[in-house]
Amino acid sequence: MTDWLGEFEQLVLFAVVSLEPNGYGTTIRQMIEARAGRVVSAGALYTTLERLEVRGLVASTWGAPTPERGGKRKRHYKLKPAGREALARSWQALKAMARGVTPRLEQP
Amino acid sequence: MTPPRLARWLLERGLDAASAESISGDLAEEFAARSRSQGLRSARWWYWRQAIASVAARRARRPLSAADRRLAIPHERRPGFLDGFRHDIRFTIRTLAHAPAFTAAAVLTLAIGMGAATSIATAAHRALLRQLPYPYGDRLVFAGHPDGNRIGNVGYATVVDWRTRLRTLDELAIIRGWQPTLAGEDGAERLSGLKVTWNYFRMLGVQPALGRDFTEAEDHPDRWRVVLISDGLWRRRFGARPDIAGTFAEFNNRRYQIIGVLPASFEPLISEHFYTRAEIWAPLGYALNGDSSCRSCQHLKAIGRLAPGVTIDRAAAELAVVHAGLKREHPNDYTDEPPGVDRLDREIVGSIRRPLEVLMGAVAFVLLVAAANVAGLILARATDREREIALRAALGASRRRLVRQLFTESLVIAAAAAALGTIFARVALGFLATRAPVTVPRLDQAATDPMIVAIGIVAALVALMGFGLLPAWTASRSDLQVVLREGRQSAARRAIRAREALMAGELAVALVLVAAAGLMYRTVDRLLHVDPGFNPRGVLSIGLSLVGPRWAEDSAVRMFQDELLDRVTHVPGVTRAALAGQIPLGNNYDRWGFRIEGRVLQSEADFPSVERYSVTPDYFSVMSIPLKNGRLFTGADRTDGPLVMVVGETTAKTLWPGENPIGSRVKIGDSSGPWRTVVGVVGDVRHYDLGQPPTTQFYLPQAQRTDSFLVLVVRGAVAPATLVSPIRREIAALATDVPVFDVATLDDVVGRSVATRRFLLLLLTVFAIATLVMAAIGLYGVVSQAVAGRRREFGIRVALGASRADIYALVLRRGFQLVVIGAVVGLAAAAGLGRLLGSQLYETRPSDPVTLATAAALLFAAAVAAHVVPLRRAMSIQPNLALRNE
Numbered sequence: 001m002t003d004w005l006g007e008f009e010q011l012v013l014f015a016v017v018s019l020e021p022n023g024y025g026t027t028i029r030q031m032i033e034a035r036a037g038r039v040v041s042a043g044a045l046y047t048t049l050e051r052l053e054v055r056g057l058v059a060s061t062w063g064a065p066t067p068e069r070g071g072k073r074k075r076h077y078k079l080k081p082a083g084r085e086a087l088a089r090s091w092q093a094l095k096a097m098a099r100g101v102t103p104r105l106e107q108p
Numbered sequence: 109m110t111p112p113r114l115a116r117w118l119l120e121r122g123l124d125a126a127s128a129e130s131i132s133g134d135l136a137e138e139f140a141a142r143s144r145s146q147g148l149r150s151a152r153w154w155y156w157r158q159a160i161a162s163v164a165a166r167r168a169r170r171p172l173s174a175a176d177r178r179l180a181i182p183h184e185r186r187p188g189f190l191d192g193f194r195h196d197i198r199f200t201i202r203t204l205a206h207a208p209a210f211t212a213a214a215v216l217t218l219a220i221g222m223g224a225a226t227s228i229a230t231a232a233h234r235a236l237l238r239q240l241p242y243p244y245g246d247r248l249v250f251a252g253h254p255d256g257n258r259i260g261n262v263g264y265a266t267v268v269d270w271r272t273r274l275r276t277l278d279e280l281a282i283i284r285g286w287q288p289t290l291a292g293e294d295g296a297e298r299l300s301g302l303k304v305t306w307n308y309f310r311m312l313g314v315q316p317a318l319g320r321d322f323t324e325a326e327d328h329p330d331r332w333r334v335v336l337i338s339d340g341l342w343r344r345r346f347g348a349r350p351d352i353a354g355t356f357a358e359f360n361n362r363r364y365q366i367i368g369v370l371p372a373s374f375e376p377l378i379s380e381h382f383y384t385r386a387e388i389w390a391p392l393g394y395a396l397n398g399d400s401s402c403r404s405c406q407h408l409k410a411i412g413r414l415a416p417g418v419t420i421d422r423a424a425a426e427l428a429v430v431h432a433g434l435k436r437e438h439p440n441d442y443t444d445e446p447p448g449v450d451r452l453d454r455e456i457v458g459s460i461r462r463p464l465e466v467l468m469g470a471v472a473f474v475l476l477v478a479a480a481n482v483a484g485l486i487l488a489r490a491t492d493r494e495r496e497i498a499l500r501a502a503l504g505a506s507r508r509r510l511v512r513q514l515f516t517e518s519l520v521i522a523a524a525a526a527a528l529g530t531i532f533a534r535v536a537l538g539f540l541a542t543r544a545p546v547t548v549p550r551l552d553q554a555a556t557d558p559m560i561v562a563i564g565i566v567a568a569l570v571a572l573m574g575f576g577l578l579p580a581w582t583a584s585r586s587d588l589q590v591v592l593r594e595g596r597q598s599a600a601r602r603a604i605r606a607r608e609a610l611m612a613g614e615l616a617v618a619l620v621l622v623a624a625a626g627l628m629y630r631t632v633d634r635l636l637h638v639d640p641g642f643n644p645r646g647v648l649s650i651g652l653s654l655v656g657p658r659w660a661e662d663s664a665v666r667m668f669q670d671e672l673l674d675r676v677t678h679v680p681g682v683t684r685a686a687l688a689g690q691i692p693l694g695n696n697y698d699r700w701g702f703r704i705e706g707r708v709l710q711s712e713a714d715f716p717s718v719e720r721y722s723v724t725p726d727y728f729s730v731m732s733i734p735l736k737n738g739r740l741f742t743g744a745d746r747t748d749g750p751l752v753m754v755v756g757e758t759t760a761k762t763l764w765p766g767e768n769p770i771g772s773r774v775k776i777g778d779s780s781g782p783w784r785t786v787v788g789v790v791g792d793v794r795h796y797d798l799g800q801p802p803t804t805q806f807y808l809p810q811a812q813r814t815d816s817f818l819v820l821v822v823r824g825a826v827a828p829a830t831l832v833s834p835i836r837r838e839i840a841a842l843a844t845d846v847p848v849f850d851v852a853t854l855d856d857v858v859g860r861s862v863a864t865r866r867f868l869l870l871l872l873t874v875f876a877i878a879t880l881v882m883a884a885i886g887l888y889g890v891v892s893q894a895v896a897g898r899r900r901e902f903g904i905r906v907a908l909g910a911s912r913a914d915i916y917a918l919v920l921r922r923g924f925q926l927v928v929i930g931a932v933v934g935l936a937a938a939a940g941l942g943r944l945l946g947s948q949l950y951e952t953r954p955s956d957p958v959t960l961a962t963a964a965a966l967l968f969a970a971a972v973a974a975h976v977v978p979l980r981r982a983m984s985i986q987p988n989l990a991l992r993n994e
Contacts, residue, residue, distance in 0.1 A: 024130075042162045043123070043158075046130060068140050
């Protein structure tokens with residue numbers, strides 16, 4: 001069965017790839033906010049990350065606790081091969097669909 | 109700079125452990141960064157939003173289960189609980205906005221009820237439920253020899269023995285009033301203070317914010333000239349100097365060392381009866397061999413602290429045993445009656461306790477009536493919407509869904525009412541604070557107590573949830589087919605019946621409150637018409653205190669007195685002036701043992717105690733106290749003349765039954781004093797309370813028994829208030845170290861003595877009016893709904909020739925059935941409630957027929973008013989329109 005990605009999932013995966021291997025909640029969220037202009041709650045982000053993990057697209061590892069996090073550990077995310085494949089496929093599909101219409105979508 | 113605690117808690121509770129760790133860690137990190145770059149406020153705001161949104165998001169979309177994993181349907185948005193809830197709220201707000209009249213009525217009614225409930229609950233809580241504001245407040249007790257129904261004073265030697273013998277109390281302290289004079293550039297000031305044994309603050313669990321506490325060595329006759337002062341006094345008179353501890357200041361023209369300042373949060377003990385708001389404390393400085401230390405020198409108050417885990421009953425039992433032992437050892441000094449002990453907080457609340465409890469009950473009623481009214485409104489609306497609901501049900505909305513929708517409506521109304529009610533409560537508390545008697549402390553600050561606000565909100569929610577469920581339940585139960593087929597007639601009837609039951613209850617409650625207010629009104633009215641035994645009209649009273657080395661000799665005080673009276677009587681407008689050690693209703697007590705020559709009594713304690721007034725000769729004429737027999741004092745009754753006294757009528761009757769007291773000789777205090785001859789009998793005055801019968805009283809000439817605390821009473825030909833400044837000038841010209849205090853007209857003094865009852869009257873009146881108005885509004889709603897429901901019937905009747913009066917009768921009959929039921933129930937309840945007010949009533953029976961009849965009449969009047977508009981509407985029914993309508 002082929003995995004298709006939702007739009008928000010694509011954004012999350014792009015952020016995870018760019019931040020690899022050290023991406024974690026805050027940096028991922030800040031990147032999505034800065035580049036895509038989407039403000040999301042930490043809770044919503046983790047819901048998506050966990051779903052992606054369940055589907056075998058990303059993997060996470062626990063880091064060490066730090067005082068500025070109130071003694072809480074970081075959870076680092078990186079892409080698994082299946083995730084890389086799914087993101088590539090989505091990106092290809094988007095590019096294919098956008099062929100020829102891109103100029104019309106550009107902001108004037 | 110940590111994230112908001114509550115929000116963090118929300119995260120921990122709202123999320124599973126793993127995501128809680130990563131999410132709250134992320135948020136903590138970014139919170140720190142944000143509070144550096146954008147400030148704490150905005151960071152906190154951001155954190156809250158994140159926390160709420162995160163929990164909501166996680167709740168709405170739980171992580172995938174195994175089944176989800178198999179299906180791998182990733183981003184289908186399944187509606188979760190919160191989504192439905194959000195939808196319900198949005199929907200409710202939209203529907204409520206379409207019915208502004210209903211919404212306004214519901215929210216306002218509930219907000220008024222809530223505001224009243226919260227403010228009174230706060231006031232009562234402040235006054236009686238709250239623990240004493242000290243670390244050991246819940247263990248403090250008050251002990252002393254019985255004095256009527258109250259716990260009275262003890263002698264020093266007795267307390268010393270108690271302290272060594274009692275095991276149930278781990279601390280025992282003594283307090284007595286102390287009013288030192290503080291001289292200053294803008295005139296001398298009399299301070300309110302207490303003399304306390306050195307362990308007093310230790311017993312309360314309070315430590316000075318600056319400096320140190322008293323030491324045991326300082327509680328000694330030669331070493332007690334050290335004081336602790338309140339934060340307020342420190343700021344007011346000592347410029348809040350941080351180095352104040354250890355410095356010296358003059359009180360009563362003597363040097364005292366200020367050893368410390370109490371924390372700003374420290375609240376002094378105050379009560380209706382014996383404490384004023386103390387600002388300065390000094391060690392008691394008694395020793396067992398002192399003049400005032402004897403066992404029968406009962407002028408001290410004992411306050412103790414229960415040992416951990418000890419109940420008040422055990423302490424009382426032990427005290428009775430200890431007392432029995434002391435009585436055996438010192439048979440002449442004690443009566444058989446054992447001392448009383450009670451929780452200090454109860455004692456401090458005093459006689460206002462019962463009425464405040466009544467008020468709390470009244471408040472619950474008001475809230476109930478408000479909630480019933482709103483429930484009635486919702487019920488009526490539910491009836492109107494029955495078809496809509498039935499239709500939605502038919503289209504597939506589950507019953508649960510419908511109930512939830514109606515329930516949400518209650519919730520939204522309650523939330524709006526809670527917000528508005530909190531504002532009302534604040535306003536009401538501000539108002540109450542300006543009128544409360546001194547025993548209800550810091551009312552104005554109570555409104556900011558978040559706990560109180562929370563209680564109010566929860567109360568409103570609980571009330572509404574209960575009532576919100578009722579209509580939701582009845583509405584969802586209605587049979588869809590019947591409703592759709594028959595129109596809303598039969599269902600409406602059912603709902604109306606439920607409303608009518610609520611309505612009768614509301615009317616009964618309103619009647620009870622109106623009756624209670626009426627009883628209180630009669631009481632205050634009667635009290636103000638009681639003859640106090642003196643004529644307060646046109647008399648000014650001014651307190652003076654002559655303490656310090658300069659006034660140590662009585663002769664110095666007497667010279668001052670003579671000169672002052674001479675100067676004051678020459679002030680234009682003054683007709684007469686006199687000085688007295690105390691005046692009636694002045695909240696002072698000065699009772700003395702009274703030994704009549706030739707009478708033999710068993711023990712010291714059996715001698716009657718009689719209220720003493722030392723007065724200058726003109727006192728009786730200034731106060732208009734009539735002479736009944738013999739003569740009054742004259743200028744000739746001086747130190748060198750024969751010692752004389754005048755007694756009150758009750759004293760003459762009770763202590764010389766069937767005899768003429770004139771010529772008898774009496775000793776005051778202990779047996780060592782001189783004999784004084786009774787020369788006259790005067791009319792009684794009411795000393796403690798207008799409502800209490802006159803007590804035993806005697807008078808001595810100031811010249812033969814000189815006081816250092818004096819009350820100057822002045823009768824003038826002009827308004828008393830205009831005499832204040834010229835008299836103050838005369839006092840200042842005579843002596844700069846004599847502070848002037850308690851300046852009041854005697855009319856005010858008399859008025860103040862009924863202040864507690866007046867306050868109760870005010871509260872009850874406000875409640876009674878609020879409830880009556882709410883009940884009337886509710887009745888109006890019920891009747892209007894009934895009229896609306898019977899439009900068709902009325903139309904037919906009119907078409908068939910029914911007259912205006914017939915329709916009137918139809919409408920009124922239904923409404924007044926309710927009023928009569930409500931009145932009967934209410935009257936029965938009112939008689940019971942009146943008994944609760946008992947201690948505050950004066951010459952007014954709880955079942956006072958005039959009051960109850962008046963209350964019932966008011967209820968009927970309100971009911972008539974509630975009928976006016978619905979009657980008009982019933983009359984305006986056009987038969988043809990009404991029939992075409994359905």
